[in-house]
Amino acid sequence: MKRLLVVVDFQNDFVDGALGFSGAERLEGPIAEKIRAYYDAYDEVVFTFDTHRRDYLNTQEGRNLPVEHCIDGTPGHDLHGSVAGLLDRATAVFDKPTFGSEGLFDWLRTAQKAAEELGRAPFESIELVGLVSNICVIANAVLAKTACPEVPVIVDAACTASFDPSLNEKALDVMEGLQIQVINRR
Template sequence: MKKALIVVDYQNDFVDGALGFEKAPLLEPVIVEKITRAREEGIEVLFTFDTHTENYLQTQEGKNLPIPHCIQGSEGWKLFGKVSQMVQPQDRCFYKPCFGSWELAEYARKQNFEQMELCGLVSNICVLSNAALLKAALPEAEILVDAKATASFDESMNEKVLDILSGIQVKVINR
């Protein structure tokens, strides 16, 4: 079975930077373990990066969330902690200017993954958006989200999004 682990936006600005929140750093050991296990099992590891430019505040997102973050090349844009040390040269990285990545969905479709697991941040924004795109790209693939490997700054919203993910036939594990 062809599988992928997708680490969504586990970047400094979402963990302890401009949009960081208390629960985000607690995901680090869980995500590190998932990457380690995926490599041992020969599962492809993919990374997404929320990627903005200096004109962020003039964008649609910037007008709705006027907090500059993940400016390409900045410290806040880089992957957080030990996760940053786990990227290998063969890993595909997707730099996305918005919540979901069409490029990731197209790559997954071309690779014809049968199973994809998402982890990372933020559950109710980028994890949800990418899960929905992947489900549309590969409707017969099993898509998983580990509840212990994602979080939101709003715990109520996190619980709701796990329900929504289940509703669109994404398998939520470890809830």
């Protein structure tokens, strides 16, 4: 049975762009290494892209976070650094206009239902990496746990971070409380 890696929003605007923060750039190597390891094992890798349009500031999120970011078609929307070169073998890519990916959830539910008909789980595990831990990573980890309740959901703490280290730790605590396994936590 295959494992699934979900690379959440490792985009330029979250690393060194509009919402970039110190420390995010250090995740590039570990995330790229993890993606390569999944590919080498013939496991599945999917990517989410925070995706906004030019009217972002008129959306609810834009009114609450009035910083234009990840505008479709701009360099800030692109994957960051060497991770960008690893997109070509992805199983799926999900653009998402909000924190959690409806497309990812639907894809996971379809995999879950197909696997149930065969009397098994769809994946050995679902692991998440990327940005930002206390916003999009936690939202998509909860969606993965909801879509595939019997599949272990894992978040690699060494491959996620937040602009606020305190919120990062709190998000990791909350995920552990939701029976999401947090690995490589210092």
